Amino acid sequence: ADSGDSRSGARMRHVEHLGGWLLQNEADLFAARQQMALSLGWHIVIACFGVGFPLLVLIAEWRWIRTGDDIYRLLAHRWSKALAVLFAVGAVTGTILSFEFGILWPVFMERFGEVIGLPFALEGFAFFIEAIFLGIYLYSWDRLPPRVHLLTGVPVVLGGLASAWFVVTANAWMNQPTGFVLEGDEVVSVDPWAAMLNPATPPETTHMIVAAYMVTGFGVAAVYAWGILRGRRGRYHLIGFSLPFALAAILTPIQIGVGDWAARFLADYQPAKLAAIEGLYETQPRAPLTIGGILIDGEIRYGLKIPAGLSLLAEHDPDAVIMGLDQVPEDQHPPVGVVRTAFQIMVAIGMGLLVLSIWFAVAWWRHRRPPRARWFYRAAVAAGFAAAVAVEAGWITTEVGRQPWIVWEVMRVSEAVTDAPNIRYGYYGLLAFYPVLTVATVYVLRRVGSVPLPESEDVRGEDPRLREVRQ
Amino acid sequence: MTSADTLMGITWAGMTAYVILGGADFGGGFWDLAAGGTRRGADQRRLIERVIGPVWEANHVWLIFVIVVLWTAFPAVFAAVFSTMYLPLTGAAVGIILRGAGFAFRKSVEELPLQRLFGVTFATSSILTPFLLGTVAGGIASGRVPLGNATGDLIHSWVNPTSILGGTMAVVVCAYLAAVFLTADAARYSTPRLVEAFRIRALGAAAVAGALALAGIAVLRKDAPTLYQGLTGGAAWLVLLSVIAGVAAVVFLVLRRFWPARVASVLAVMSILWGWAVAQYPYMLAGQITIQEAAAHPATLDAMLVSLTVGAILLVPSMVLLFVMFQRTAPGDGAGDDVTPQLPADLDRPPA
Numbered sequence: 001a002d003s004g005d006s007r008s009g010a011r012m013r014h015v016e017h018l019g020g021w022l023l024q025n026e027a028d029l030f031a032a033r034q035q036m037a038l039s040l041g042w043h044i045v046i047a048c049f050g051v052g053f054p055l056l057v058l059i060a061e062w063r064w065i066r067t068g069d070d071i072y073r074l075l076a077h078r079w080s081k082a083l084a085v086l087f088a089v090g091a092v093t094g095t096i097l098s099f100e101f102g103i104l105w106p107v108f109m110e111r112f113g114e115v116i117g118l119p120f121a122l123e124g125f126a127f128f129i130e131a132i133f134l135g136i137y138l139y140s141w142d143r144l145p146p147r148v149h150l151l152t153g154v155p156v157v158l159g160g161l162a163s164a165w166f167v168v169t170a171n172a173w174m175n176q177p178t179g180f181v182l183e184g185d186e187v188v189s190v191d192p193w194a195a196m197l198n199p200a201t202p203p204e205t206t207h208m209i210v211a212a213y214m215v216t217g218f219g220v221a222a223v224y225a226w227g228i229l230r231g232r233r234g235r236y237h238l239i240g241f242s243l244p245f246a247l248a249a250i251l252t253p254i255q256i257g258v259g260d261w262a263a264r265f266l267a268d269y270q271p272a273k274l275a276a277i278e279g280l281y282e283t284q285p286r287a288p289l290t291i292g293g294i295l296i297d298g299e300i301r302y303g304l305k306i307p308a309g310l311s312l313l314a315e316h317d318p319d320a321v322i323m324g325l326d327q328v329p330e331d332q333h334p335p336v337g338v339v340r341t342a343f344q345i346m347v348a349i350g351m352g353l354l355v356l357s358i359w360f361a362v363a364w365w366r367h368r369r370p371p372r373a374r375w376f377y378r379a380a381v382a383a384g385f386a387a388a389v390a391v392e393a394g395w396i397t398t399e400v401g402r403q404p405w406i407v408w409e410v411m412r413v414s415e416a417v418t419d420a421p422n423i424r425y426g427y428y429g430l431l432a433f434y435p436v437l438t439v440a441t442v443y444v445l446r447r448v449g450s451v452p453l454p455e456s457e458d459v460r461g462e463d464p465r466l467r468e469v470r471q
Numbered sequence: 472m473t474s475a476d477t478l479m480g481i482t483w484a485g486m487t488a489y490v491i492l493g494g495a496d497f498g499g500g501f502w503d504l505a506a507g508g509t510r511r512g513a514d515q516r517r518l519i520e521r522v523i524g525p526v527w528e529a530n531h532v533w534l535i536f537v538i539v540v541l542w543t544a545f546p547a548v549f550a551a552v553f554s555t556m557y558l559p560l561t562g563a564a565v566g567i568i569l570r571g572a573g574f575a576f577r578k579s580v581e582e583l584p585l586q587r588l589f590g591v592t593f594a595t596s597s598i599l600t601p602f603l604l605g606t607v608a609g610g611i612a613s614g615r616v617p618l619g620n621a622t623g624d625l626i627h628s629w630v631n632p633t634s635i636l637g638g639t640m641a642v643v644v645c646a647y648l649a650a651v652f653l654t655a656d657a658a659r660y661s662t663p664r665l666v667e668a669f670r671i672r673a674l675g676a677a678a679v680a681g682a683l684a685l686a687g688i689a690v691l692r693k694d695a696p697t698l699y700q701g702l703t704g705g706a707a708w709l710v711l712l713s714v715i716a717g718v719a720a721v722v723f724l725v726l727r728r729f730w731p732a733r734v735a736s737v738l739a740v741m742s743i744l745w746g747w748a749v750a751q752y753p754y755m756l757a758g759q760i761t762i763q764e765a766a767a768h769p770a771t772l773d774a775m776l777v778s779l780t781v782g783a784i785l786l787v788p789s790m791v792l793l794f795v796m797f798q799r800t801a802p803g804d805g806a807g808d809d810v811t812p813q814l815p816a817d818l819d820r821p822p823a
C-alpha cells in the first residue's frame with residue numbers, strides 16, 4: 001500500500017483507540033474554516049478600498065485639472081496618502097490568503113488548482129499593473145505634468161477592477177463548478193476558460209465590484225461627516241463629503257438591483273442556498289417572504305410574512321414554486337440561522353443606505369447642497385461602517401450558504417482540509433494577530449488624516465452650503 | 472521542450488525575479504536594522520526607504536505570481552509543499568504582513584517612538600521572512616517533501632541541516648544584494664558617506680556569503696546527496712559561473728565600479744538558483760515526481776501559456792517604466808548626504 005493508505009489506516013486505528021481524536025480533528029476543521037473566514041473577512045474590507053479608492057482619487061484630481069480649483073488637488077493628494085497605506089496592507093494581507101489555500105485546503109487545491117488557477121494567474125498580472133502604476137502615481141506628484149500624472153493613475157483603477165473581477169470568478173466557480181470532467185476523484189479533462197466564465201460569474205462579480213465602490217464612497221464620506229458634526233463648515237469638508245457620498249449614493253439603487261439579480265440567480269442555480277437564506281423549509285407555490293423573526297426548532301417564528309413575496313421576488317410570478325430545504329438531504333443543509341441572519345443584515349443595510357442616498361439626492365436636487373439635518377451626518381458616519389458590514393454579511397451569506405460544500409455539490413469542506421494536526425493553534429495565533437493589525441492600521445490612518453491642513457479660508461472658513469447645518 | 476518545461480521555466484524565472492528584486496528589498500530591512508542608533512542610522516534608513524518605497528509592492532507580486540502559477544500548472548506539488556511546510560509558511564506569511572505593514576506605517580507616522588516600533592517590526596520581519604522561506608527551499612532541495620496531504624515530517628522537513636543552510640543563505644544573499652544595490656543608489660544620489668558605508672557592507676556580506684557557500688558544500692554532501700551530485704555534475708558550470716561572478720562583483724566593488732558590481736552580483740545569485748533547478752531536473756520533488764508528471768492537463772497549460780504571453784506584453788513595458796523613472800534621478804537631486812524625502816513637504820500648500 002502507498003503511504004496514503006497506511007495513513008488512513010493509522011487514522012482508523014486512532015478513531016478506534018482514542019475516542020477524542022475525531023473531536024480534535026473536528027476542532028481543526030472548524031479552526032481551518034474560521035481562519036480562512038478571518039483572513040478573507042479582513043482582507044476584503046481593505047481590498048474594497050484598493051478597488052474603489054483609486055477611482056475617487058482620480059476623480060478629484062481630474063476635477064482639479066478641469067476647474068483649477070486647488071481644493072480638489074488637496075483632497076486628491078491627501079487621499080492618495082491614505083491609499084498608499086491601505087494598498088500596502090491589502091497587498092500583504094492578500095498574500096497570506098494564497099498561502100492558506102495550500103496550507104489549509106491542500107486536497108481542494110491538488111484536485112482543482114488547475115481548474116481555477118487561471119483567473120488567479122490573470123489576477124497576478126492585474127496586481128502587477130496596479131502595484132507598478134501605484135508606485136509611479138504616488139511618487140511622481142511633483143515629477144510629472146498634471147495630465148500625465150492623472151494618466152498614470154488610470155491603470156491603477158483598471159488593475160483594481162480586473163483583480164476584483166478575476167478573484168471573484170474563482171469564488172463563483174466554487175458556487176457553480178463548470179469546465180471540468182471528474183471520474184471518481186480524478187479530474188480527467190479541464191476547460192479553464194469555461195470554469196472562469198461559469199454561470200455565477202456575472203452576478204457575483206458585478207455585485208462585488210459595486211460593493212467595493214460603495215464601501216469606499218461611504219467610508220471616505222464618513223470621515224468628513226464626522227468633521228462636519230464636529231463643527232467644520234469649510235468648502236474642504238463640503239467637497240470631501242459630497243464627492244465620495246455622491247458616488248456611493250448613485251451606486252446604491254444599482255446595487256440593490258444587482259442584489260436582486262444575485263438572489264434570482266440562486267433561485268435557478270443554487271436553490272438550497274436560497275432556501276437557507278429565506279429560512280424556507282417547505283417547497284411551495286406562493287412562497288412567502290419572511291422578514292425578521294427568529295429561528296426556533298427549524299421554523300421561523302415572529303417574522304413579518306409577506307404572502308407570495310418570495311415567489312414574486314425570485315421568479316417575478318406569485319404562483320411560482322420555490323424549493324424548500326425539504327428537498328435537500330439533511331446532511332447537506334447549510335446552517336440556516338447564520339446564513340439567514342447575515343442575509344437580512346445585508347438587505348437591511350442596503351435599504352438603509354438607499355434611504356440615505358435618496359435624502360442626499362433630494363437635498364442636492366432642490367438646493368444644490370447636502371442636507372442640513374445633524375441626523376443626516378450622524379447617519380452618514382454610520383453608513384461608512386454599515387457598508388463594510390454589508391460586505392461581510394454578503395460574504396457570510398455566500399460562503400456559509402455554500403456549506404457543507406467547498407465546491408458546490410462536488411467536494412465537501414471536510415474532504416478538502418489538511419491532514420496536518422493542530423492547525424488550530426495557527427488560528428489562535430492569527431486571532432490574536434489581526435486585532436493588533438487592525439488597531440495599528442486604524443491608528444496610522446488617523447495619523448495620516450490628522451496631518452495639519454493649510455490655514456486657508458476653504459478649510460477654516462464657512463461655506464454657505466454648510467453654514468446652516470444645525471449645531 | 473514540452474509546455475510543462477516551459478511553464479516550469481517561467482515559474483523559475485519568476486522565482487529568480489523575486490529572489491533578486493524582493494530579496495534586495497528584504498535586505499534593505501536587514502541594513503535598516505543594522506544601521507545603528509536613531510540619529511546615526513538616519514541617513515541610511517532614509518536612503519533605504521527612498522529606494523524601496525516605490526518598488527517593493529511590485530517586487531512582492533513576483534511571489535504571488537510564482538505561487539499562483541505553481542498551483543495552476545503543478546497543483547500536486549503546490550499542495551504537497553504547502554501542507555507539509557505549513558509551519559514555516561504560516562510564519563513567512565505573517566512575516567510578510569509585518570514587513571509590508573511596518574514599512575508603510577513607519578513612513579506615515581511622525582512620532583519618533585512609533586517610527587521606531589514600526590521600523591523594528593519592518594526590519595526584523597525582513598530577516599525572519601527570507602529565513603523561513605529559505606528553510607522551505609532547503610527542505611524541498613533535500614527531498615524532504617513527499618507528495619500528498621501533509622504527509623511529510625511537519626518539523627524535520629524544515630528543521631534540518633540543508634534547511635538551516637537555506638535559511639541562513641537566504642538572509643545573507645538578501646543582505647548582499649541590498650548592499651550592492653544601495654551602494655550604486657547612494658552613488659546615484661552622490662552621497663559619498665553612504666556610498667562608503669554600503670560598499671564596506673557589500674564587501675562584508677560577500678565574504679560571509681562566500682564562506683557560507685564553502686560550508687554549504689559540506690552540508691549538502693552529507694545531507695542532500697542527490698542535489699550535491701547534480702550541482703557537481705550537470706550543473707557544475709552554473710556553480711562555476713556563480714563563483715566567477717561573485718569574485719567579479721567583489722573586484723568591481725573594490726574598484727568602485729558600482730553598476731558592473733550590481734550586474735555581477737545578480738549573475739552570481741541567478742546562477743546558483745538555476746544551478747539548483749538544473750541539478751534537480753527533471754524532478755520537481757527529488758526522487759518522487761518529475762515536472763512532466765506533476766503538470767496539469769494540457770488545456771490548462773495552454774491557457775496559462777497564452778495568458779502569460781499576453782500578460783508579459785503588458786507587464787514588461789510597465790516594469791521598465793517603473794524602474795527607469797526611479798533609477799534615473801538627476802545627480803545632485805539628493806543634495807549631499809541629506810537624502811530629502813520624495814514628496815516635498817509643501818505639496819499640501821494652501822490653495823491659492
Ligand code: HDD
Pocket residue numbers: 175200203204205207208210211212214215255256258259260262263266273346347348349350351353387390391392393394395396397398399401
Ligand atoms: C455594499 C454592500 C452590499 C449591499 C448593500 C448588498 N449586498 Fe448583497 N452581497 C454583497 C454586498 C452587498 C457582497 C459582499 O459583495 C456579496 C458576497 C458575494 C458576492 O458576490 O457579493 C453579496 C452577496 C449576495 C447574495 C449571495 C450571492 C451568492 O451566494 O451567489 C445575495 C442573494 C445578495 N447579495 C443579495 C442582495 C440584496 C437582495 C441586496 C439588497 C438590498 C443586497 N445584496 C445588498
Ligand code: HEM
Pocket residue numbers: 033034036037040041042044105167168169170171174391392395396399400402403405406413
Ligand atoms: C474570491 C474569493 C474567495 C474564495 C476563493 C474563497 C474560498 C473559501 C474557502 C476555500 C473556504 C473554506 C471552506 C469553507 O468553509 O467553505 C472559505 C470559507 C469561508 N469564506 Fe470564502 N472565499 C472567498 C471570498 C470570501 C470573502 C471575501 C469572504 C469575506 C468575508 C469569505 C468568507 C468566508 C467564510 C465566512 C468562510 C467560512 C465558512 C464557514 O465557516 O462555514 N470568503 N472560503
Ligand code: HEM
Pocket residue numbers: 040043044046047048049050051086087088089090091092093094095096097098120127128130131160163164167168208528531532535
Ligand atoms: C472577493 C474577494 C477579493 C477581492 C475583491 C480582492 C481584491 C484585491 C485587491 C484589489 C488587491 C490589491 C489592492 C490592494 O492591495 O489594496 C488585493 C490584493 C491581494 N489579494 Fe485580494 N481580493 C479578494 C480576495 C482574495 C483572495 C481569495 C485571495 C487569495 C488568493 C487574494 C489574494 C490577494 C493577494 C495575493 C494580494 C496582493 C497582491 C499585491 O501585491 O498587489 N485576494 N486583493
